[in-house]
Amino acid sequence: MEEFAQQIINGITLGSIYGLIAIGYTMVFGIIGMVNFAHGDVFMVSAFVALIAFLILTSWLGVSSIAVALVIVLAVAMLFTSLANWIIERIAYRPLRGSFRLAPLISAIGMSIFLSNFVQVSQGPRNKAIPPMVQGEFVLWTDHGYAVTLSFKQLIIWGVTAVLLACFWYLVARTRLGRAQRACEQDQKMAALVGVNVNQTISITFVIAAALASVAGTMYLMNYGVVSFSDGFIPGVKAFTAAVLGGVGSLPGAVIGGLLIGLIETMWSAYFSIDYKDVAAFSVLAITLIFLPQGLFGRPEVEKV
Numbered sequence: 001m002e003e004f005a006q007q008i009i010n011g012i013t014l015g016s017i018y019g020l021i022a023i024g025y026t027m028v029f030g031i032i033g034m035v036n037f038a039h040g041d042v043f044m045v046s047a048f049v050a051l052i053a054f055l056i057l058t059s060w061l062g063v064s065s066i067a068v069a070l071v072i073v074l075a076v077a078m079l080f081t082s083l084a085n086w087i088i089e090r091i092a093y094r095p096l097r098g099s100f101r102l103a104p105l106i107s108a109i110g111m112s113i114f115l116s117n118f119v120q121v122s123q124g125p126r127n128k129a130i131p132p133m134v135q136g137e138f139v140l141w142t143d144h145g146y147a148v149t150l151s152f153k154q155l156i157i158w159g160v161t162a163v164l165l166a167c168f169w170y171l172v173a174r175t176r177l178g179r180a181q182r183a184c185e186q187d188q189k190m191a192a193l194v195g196v197n198v199n200q201t202i203s204i205t206f207v208i209a210a211a212l213a214s215v216a217g218t219m220y221l222m223n224y225g226v227v228s229f230s231d232g233f234i235p236g237v238k239a240f241t242a243a244v245l246g247g248v249g250s251l252p253g254a255v256i257g258g259l260l261i262g263l264i265e266t267m268w269s270a271y272f273s274i275d276y277k278d279v280a281a282f283s284v285l286a287i288t289l290i291f292l293p294q295g296l297f298g299r300p301e302v303e304k305v
Contacts, residue, residue: 002146007270008263013154013223015262016161019255020216021239022246023168024209030249031184031205032097034104038088038111040236042210045115046081046217047227048123051130053077054221058131066134070222077214085210089203112232120229129226157219164215165255168208172251181205185249234278238265241285247295256296260284 021043028036053076057063063072092111096103137151172178180201183191192198220235221227242261246253261281268280288296 002141002143002148003270005140005148006146007266009148009150009154011263011266012259013157013262014266015242015259016157016255017216017220017223017258018235018239018242018261019258020161020164020212020219021235022243022254022258023165023251024212025240025243026246026248026251026254027168027181027205027209029243031181032093032104032188032202034093035108035240036093036206036209037105037108037236037240038092038115039209039213040234040239041112041115041119041232042081042085042088043213043217043220043236043239044227044229044232045084045119046077046210046214047221047231048119048128048217048229049080049214050074050077050218050221051128051227054130054133070133070218074215074218077218078211081214081217082207082210085206085213086203089206093206094199094202112236116229116232123229125229127226127228130221132225133222153222157223160215160219161255164212165251168212169251171208177201177204238278238281241282245285245288245295247297250295250297253295253297 021039024039024042025036028034028039050073053073054069057069057072063069088111092107093104096107134151134153134156137149140148140150142148172181180191180196183194183196184198184201188198191201217227220231238261239258242257243254244257245260246255246257261284264281264284265277268274268277272280
């Protein structure tokens, strides 16, 4: 029972990171109908930015407060990654928006390869590690010599995910930008006719998606303490799986899908074989889509005539 409870805690933590990345996937797809396969590598770049910023603050500038360092690292990662994603949208996606449907997909894959190789060349192929950013834990209970713990970094990840989900749900549901995003999701031409700046709305959406990915990258670095240039692909694919599982276009669905993927992965690793944890996660997705093609919280697609 104690091991099961510990794996639940670990699964929620991992799933929260997947959920933050998945929100970016579902926001971009919901508006322009494109799967941004470079989003996972944007997440990886943000983790490297967070690593470099943290080392500069702690080693060069001598910042001793972890809380202050973490806030600054988050701000720097969000600023840099949002700017990078804004440039990517302007250069790689906007010129192809009216082209045939495979063109933006090919461009996204190209940007993914470019970002991965750029980081590999500039930072090297080896894993990059940092000292623990946050230390300490609560011991929830102990039985038969096994302690169920909840670390401070896990609490931070949970809290950040919950706050960001609430903020972006309010943004989409209650603000002028959210109304513009929903109008573009339904019909971009009609949205432009009623005064919505479609290009600006899409650019802002890419910036928001990158900011979320940068938060996820910082949380990933804080949780594991190590990052590699190849860490964009697998987490990115799993986050996309989470978005599809929860229902593309649903922000709560993206987070719940991420939690489910995280729980499946940790439970399978603990009780079966760690070598097949990815197979288990994708198998659950396939089974879900067979019986519920729109995902858990997605809306059935309505064909425009």
